Amino acid sequence: MKEYVMGNGAIALGALNAGVNVVCGYPGTPSSEIIETIAKYPHEGLHLEWSVNEKAALEVAAAAAYSGARALVTMKQVGLNVASDPLMSLAYVGVEGGMVIVSADDPGPISSQTEQDTRRFAEFARIPVFDPSSPEEAYKMIQDAFGYSEKYKTPVLFRPTTRVCHGYASIEAADSYTPKKIEGFKKDAGRFVIFPRLSYKNHGIIEDRNVHIGEDFSFYAFNTSEGAVSSKAALASGISYMYAKEFLKDHPGVKLIRIATAFPFPESFMLKELEGVEELICLEELSPYLEEQVLKLAGKYKLSLKVCGKLTSHVPHMGENSADSIAKILRAFLDIPAAENSVTEDIPPLPARPPVLCAGCPHRASFYAVKKAMAGKKTYYCGDIGCYTLGNAMPLDMVDTCLCMGAGVTMAQGFSHIDKEGKAFAFIGDSTFFASGITGVINAVFNEADITVCILDNSTTAMTGHQPHPGTGKNMMGHDAGAVSISKILEGIGLKKVVTVNPLNLEKAIQTVKECADMPGVKAIIFKSPCIAIERSSSKCMVTDACINCRKCILETGCPALSDVGGRVKIDASLCTGCTLCMQVCPKEAIGGGCVD
Amino acid sequence: MTKDILITGVGGQGTVLASKIIAASAMAEGNIVHSAETIGMAQRGGPVTSHVRIGDEAFSPLIPFGKADVILGFEPSEVVRNINYLAPGGLAIVNTTAVKPVTESLSRSGYDGSEMIEYLKNHVRCIFVDGDRECTKLGSAKFLNIILLGVACGSKELGISKETMLEETGKRVPAKFKEANLKAFQAGFEIGEQVFNIPPRDL
Numbered sequence: 001m002k003e004y005v006m007g008n009g010a011i012a013l014g015a016l017n018a019g020v021n022v023v024c025g026y027p028g029t030p031s032s033e034i035i036e037t038i039a040k041y042p043h044e045g046l047h048l049e050w051s052v053n054e055k056a057a058l059e060v061a062a063a064a065a066y067s068g069a070r071a072l073v074t075m076k077q078v079g080l081n082v083a084s085d086p087l088m089s090l091a092y093v094g095v096e097g098g099m100v101i102v103s104a105d106d107p108g109p110i111s112s113q114t115e116q117d118t119r120r121f122a123e124f125a126r127i128p129v130f131d132p133s134s135p136e137e138a139y140k141m142i143q144d145a146f147g148y149s150e151k152y153k154t155p156v157l158f159r160p161t162t163r164v165c166h167g168y169a170s171i172e173a174a175d176s177y178t179p180k181k182i183e184g185f186k187k188d189a190g191r192f193v194i195f196p197r198l199s200y201k202n203h204g205i206i207e208d209r210n211v212h213i214g215e216d217f218s219f220y221a222f223n224t225s226e227g228a229v230s231s232k233a234a235l236a237s238g239i240s241y242m243y244a245k246e247f248l249k250d251h252p253g254v255k256l257i258r259i260a261t262a263f264p265f266p267e268s269f270m271l272k273e274l275e276g277v278e279e280l281i282c283l284e285e286l287s288p289y290l291e292e293q294v295l296k297l298a299g300k301y302k303l304s305l306k307v308c309g310k311l312t313s314h315v316p317h318m319g320e321n322s323a324d325s326i327a328k329i330l331r332a333f334l335d336i337p338a339a340e341n342s343v344t345e346d347i348p349p350l351p352a353r354p355p356v357l358c359a360g361c362p363h364r365a366s367f368y369a370v371k372k373a374m375a376g377k378k379t380y381y382c383g384d385i386g387c388y389t390l391g392n393a394m395p396l397d398m399v400d401t402c403l404c405m406g407a408g409v410t411m412a413q414g415f416s417h418i419d420k421e422g423k424a425f426a427f428i429g430d431s432t433f434f435a436s437g438i439t440g441v442i443n444a445v446f447n448e449a450d451i452t453v454c455i456l457d458n459s460t461t462a463m464t465g466h467q468p469h470p471g472t473g474k475n476m477m478g479h480d481a482g483a484v485s486i487s488k489i490l491e492g493i494g495l496k497k498v499v500t501v502n503p504l505n506l507e508k509a510i511q512t513v514k515e516c517a518d519m520p521g522v523k524a525i526i527f528k529s530p531c532i533a534i535e536r537s538s539s540k541c542m543v544t545d546a547c548i549n550c551r552k553c554i555l556e557t558g559c560p561a562l563s564d565v566g567g568r569v570k571i572d573a574s575l576c577t578g579c580t581l582c583m584q585v586c587p588k589e590a591i592g593g594g595c596v597d
Numbered sequence: 598m599t600k601d602i603l604i605t606g607v608g609g610q611g612t613v614l615a616s617k618i619i620a621a622s623a624m625a626e627g628n629i630v631h632s633a634e635t636i637g638m639a640q641r642g643g644p645v646t647s648h649v650r651i652g653d654e655a656f657s658p659l660i661p662f663g664k665a666d667v668i669l670g671f672e673p674s675e676v677v678r679n680i681n682y683l684a685p686g687g688l689a690i691v692n693t694t695a696v697k698p699v700t701e702s703l704s705r706s707g708y709d710g711s712e713m714i715e716y717l718k719n720h721v722r723c724i725f726v727d728g729d730r731e732c733t734k735l736g737s738a739k740f741l742n743i744i745l746l747g748v749a750c751g752s753k754e755l756g757i758s759k760e761t762m763l764e765e766t767g768k769r770v771p772a773k774f775k776e777a778n779l780k781a782f783q784a785g786f787e788i789g790e791q792v793f794n795i796p797p798r799d800l
Contacts, residue, residue, distance in 0.1 A: 004620060004630070134631075134658070167658035168620065168632040239658070246657040323661035339663070344681055348716050350674050351708045353607060353698045355643040394703060560642050560699045574738040575609075 003173040005037065007135035007164040010171045011074075011102060012037035014142035019180035021069035021097070022047045024057035026435065027464035028076030029111040030165035031104035035074055036465070039476055042177045048476045050467050053405075053435040054079035058086045058101065065099035065155070066192060068183035070146055074102045077116050077159075078404065082436070084121070089194050090155050091125040092202045097182070098146035099155040104165050107285040107320040113385070113404060115318060117286035118159035119262040126206050128213055129157040129263050132222075133241045135169040141222060141260065152213060154206075161285060162320075163239040210264040218269035222260035225273045230255045232334060233274075235290055236283040237262065243326035244283050251336060265293045274305060281333045282309030285321050308333065357390045359561035360537070360577025362529035363456050365503035367391040367398040368557060368581065369527075370425060370454065372506075373513035378422040380415040384408035384437075386429040387463045388456050395558045399427070406436030413440070413449040423517050424451045431461035431469040433486060442493055444522045452516045453495075453524040455486055458531040466534055490524045497523040504529055506584040532577045539578030539594050543569050546590035553582040553591065598628055598756050599652035601660040602749075605679045606671025607696045608635075608645050611742035614769060615669065616647030618746055621765040622757045623651045633658040642699070644675055651756075667754050669745055671728075672696045673713035680721065688754050689721050690745060690789070692728035724748060726788055731781075740781035743770070747785020759786060 005013065012034045015023065023046060025035050038048055047064070051057035054075040061071035075083060080103040087101065103121070106112040122129030130145045132138035138160055149156045190198070217223060227233075227248065233255035236244045241258040248254055257273045259266065270293075274280070282291035288310035298305045308314040315321075315329055331338060357364045367388075370381075383389055383399035384407065392399035401411055412426035428437045433455055444451055461467040468474050473483035490498045497519055501512045509527070516523040547569055554562045554569065559582060561575035571582070571591075580594035602619055606612045613634055620630045628651045635645040648660045662681045670676030670691040683689060695710025717723050726748055732738045743766060749755050750762045763779060770778040 004624060006634075163633060163658050166634055168630075168634070170624065170630070242656045242658070246655075246661060249654065249656070323657040323659050327661060344720070347677050347680060348712050350678050351698050352700055353643050354700065355608070356699050358609075358642070394700070554702050558699050558703065563697050563699075563702045 001173055001175060002170045004168055005135070005171050005173075006033060006166055006168050007132075007138050007160055008033035008166070009037040010135040010139040010169065011142050011158070011160065013041065013171050013173050014139040015072045015100070015146075016041055016043060016177050017174055018098070018143045018146045019070055019178055020046065020072045020146070021179050021182060022061055022064035022071040023074070024049050024051045024060045024071070025074030026051055026054045026057055026079055027461050027467045028079050028104070029464055030106055030162040031074050031076045031079075031102060032464045032467065033165070034102060035476065036467075041173060042175070044177065045179045046177065050469065050476050052470060054083035055086060058083040058090070061099060062086060062090050062095070062155075063185075065095035065097045067185040068097040070098045070180045072100050072102065075104070076112065077103050077105045077118055078113055079103065080118060080121055082405065087155070088125055091127050092199045092206070093192060093194055094153045094202070095149065095155055096153065097180070098149035100142060100145045100149060100158050101155060102158045102160070105159050105161045105286060107161055110162055110320075115286055117289060118157055119289045120287055122157045122263040125157075126210060127154050127156055128152070128217075128261060129159055131238050131260050131262055132160055132164055133238055133258070133260070134164060135167055135171060137222060137260075138164055139171050148213075152209060154209075161238050214264035214267050217261040217264060217266040220261055220266065223258065223266050223269050225255060225257045227255045228253050229276045231276065231278040232281075233257060233277045233279070234281050234283055234330065234333075235259065235294065237290055238285060240283040240285060240321045240326060243321055243323045244330065246323050247327045247330050251330075251334065254334060259290055262289050262293070267297060270294065270297060271301065274303060277305060279306045279308065279333075281314060281329065282307065283315060283321065283326055283329065284309070288317075354393060355390060356393055356558065356560055357387065358532055359559050359572070359575040360532045360579040361387070362458055362503050362527065362531070362579070363388045363391060364396065364557060364559065365506065365509065365529070365579065365581045366454060366456050366527040367396045367427070369503055369506060369509035370513050371396065371398055373510045374423060374517060378419075380412060380419070380422055380424040382408040382412040382415070382424065382426045384426070384428045384432050386432050386456075388427055388429055391427065393558065395555055405432055406440055409437050409440030409451075409453055410443060412451040412453070413444040413447065416450045420450070426451060426453045428453065428455060429462075430455060430457040430459065430471045430486065431467070434470045434484070438489060438493075441490065441495070441522065441524070445494055449522055450520055451522055452513070453522065455524060455526045457486060457526050457528045460531045460534050462531045462533065466531070486526055495524050496521040498526070499524070500526040500528050502529055503527040504579055504581065506581065532579075537577045537579075540573050540576045541571055541578055541580060541583055541591050542593040543571055544590050544592050546588050548588055548590065550587065552587060553585050556585050557581055598623075599654060600667070600756050601651070601655070601665045601684075602649040602667045602669060602755065603660055603665040603679055603682050604647040604649065604669045604671070605675040606645060607675060608643050610671045610696070611739070612645050612647050612671055615742040615746050616649050618762065618765050618769055619649050619749075619755065619757070621769070622762045623649070625761050625765060626757060629653045631655055631658055644678060646679060667749060669749050671741065671745065673710040673717065674708070677713045677716055683721055686722065688752060689717060689723045690748050690752065691717055691723055691725050692741065692745060693725050694727065694729040724752060724789060726785070731784060731788075735777065735781050735784065740778065743778045743781040744785035747782040748789035750782070751786035751789020
């Protein structure tokens with residue numbers, strides 16, 4: 001049965017078709033829909049989980065793969081940093097059953113902190129990597145990846161990029177799922193217990209093996225070449241290959257080489273394809289990985305070849321490629337004149353639309369309460385990764401730092417040690433707290449920090465599409481595992497004060513912040529109110545005739561449901577959730593409706 | 598059939614459902630379809646686009662500049678933002694109701710969409726739809742996406758039959774709002790039909 005699914009869905013369906021036994025991951029754009037798709041299709045007998053973080057996911061999967069199971073781990077590229085500790089060691093130990101780690105890269109970056117390249121990680125860890133160009137390829141390649149993983153008994157990386165993950169195509173979905181038969185774990189301390197001696201021995205074996213895999217990849221079906229032999233040729237990977245193909249369909253006669261397995265590099269395939277080529281343009285996103293491999297090859301074999309790409313400023317280092325940017329680069333490289341009137345440049349100035357917290361988002365109220373409570377005081381507001389990073393936008397302006405998952409807690413601690421006068425706050429969401437916040441709180445207590453940890457608990461992992469987490473209780477097996485209590489964790493750590501407050505009750509929330517900020521030591525406020533997308537409200541706020549158009553509601557909250565229409569404040573009923581924050585901010589009690597807690 | 602359709606608007610306006618219905622309808626009529634969506638942080642009130650590519654010669658998931666046969670615009674400035682995608686002689690279907698960004702309310706820059714509409718009128722072949730008025734007639738702002746789909750279908754520029762689109766729309770909206778949505782589609786269809794034969798404008 002054909003299903004119209006996004007690339008992430010194709011990866012999931014491919015893995016199911018490969019009989020994957022265990023699937024673990026942590027949400028992160030652009031990878032999140034892989035696990036969600038597995039959940040929607042027949043998968044009885046498969047263990048499926050949203051793990052607490054990427055490191056946990058990789059370790060759960062590793063044990064399954066030691067036992068001969070096929071295991072899939074999913075994450076975004078920055079998640080691979082979190083999982084890198086087990087990954088680097090696992091690369092030395094190897095696996096028995098096929099193990100594929102999907103690390104979705106995000107050129108742009110569109111929804112990420114970094115423009116890192118998972119292909120580099122593969123080279124760093126000395127394990128193979130697969131780089132699909134479309135959802136259709138991803139479906140086939142993920143199945144190949146399991147095969148290679150088992151053939152060489154190594155974990156393998158699989159790195160789609162945003163446009164592959166979020167592109168839709170028709171994919172053949174099987175009606176049923178047959179799990180791979182699992183042999184079971186065979187104890188072998190010499191194999192599965194990593195010791196310096198084992199690492200030394202396996203390091204040599206792995207390097208020899210990788211030469212062999214490179215040769216194997218020279219015959220891999222997705223390392224391709226098309227078009228006539230030409231002195232000027234293009235080399236591409238991932239989505240850039242599709243952009244190049246799109247352009248070259250109207251400009252035939254140019255050779256297009258595509259490498260889908262960047263590491264171990266298919267050397268003999270590439271050498272053969274470079275015969276007769278004098279100039280090569282390398283089209284890839286993120287790092288100039290293939291470009292560097294070709295330069296190495298050119299040096300090693302003394303090729304007379306001009307290599308153009310990121311290192312020669314023919315291709316930008318940063319950002320996404322597009323059909324148009326690739327067309328422009330290829331036109332310049334091939335001396336093809338630009339089409340006339342192809343781009344309009346005289347367009348009027350466009351309004352900026354920075355992403356903002358949704359209308360009614362409880363995070364807005366939490367930030368506002370802290371802002372009001374600390375007005376006039378010296379403060380440090382340490383943000384974290386999630387929707388609430390958007391608390392940085394005007395008029396809230398409540399995020400001074402944002403670094404990586406969990407860093408808000410530990411950075412607030414750092415500020416508190418440097419400046420005894422200022423008040424340091426950490427803002428962290430519920431899912432992020434479980435993923436990487438807890439150890440930071442323990443660190444702060446043990447090392448005597450003076451900080452207030454604000455847990456923005458909206459009962460979901462909102463930014464990535466509302467995945468459950470330990471605090472919600474319900475797991476991906478459909479079981480109620482019992483919600484893990486954030487307040488009990490904090491009490492257990494030994495915090496001086498742990499208060500739970502509804503941020504939509506502004507006065508009480510402000511009072512709570514003041515009390516906590518004035519206390520020494522580590523304190524926590526759990527701002528608890530569900531995400532508006534999971535608990536929809538039918539109540540609305542309304543502006544009454546008492547409104548004096550002071551616009552305080554707009555200027556202080558920045559709620560997108562509020563706007564100034566011809567000098568009058570208007571509430572967009574289609575956006576308003578009746579959160580009542582504007583009512584509570586209004587100096588004239590001119591806003592009615594809503595449902596006050 | 599080969600068709601490239603760009604759907605553009607602001608996060609939360611229902612562009613994704615519109616793109617899914619177009620893609621499903623084109624497939625139901627035996628075409629190969631690829632599409633791509635904006636997902637992630639930009640969905641929170643940011644500009645969003647969906648690229649729907651019909652035909653087996655579409656390699657890139659994103660439509661190249663100058664290749665979109667139709668832009669289905671949920672917001673005037675978002676159509677202008679993406680105007681380079683429109684093919685020469687292509688059609689822009691434009692909801693004239695502007696969505697003001699929050700930053701506009703904070704700074705009072707005065708954006709109301711009129712400058713965008715004027716620009717579009719003078720540069721490309723357009724069908725303007727007063728989304729606010731049409732939604733009010735139907736009783737809810739939630740019908741905007743289905744109305745615009747109806748306009749696109751009525752314009753005959755999608756190359757997909759009304760029957761197929763109605764069927765695929767019916768499958769993808771909540772059962773209790775199915776009738777209302779089909780009515781919204783019909784309202785849009787009639788707008789599109791009235792103007793489907795406007796001549797390509799000389800640029």
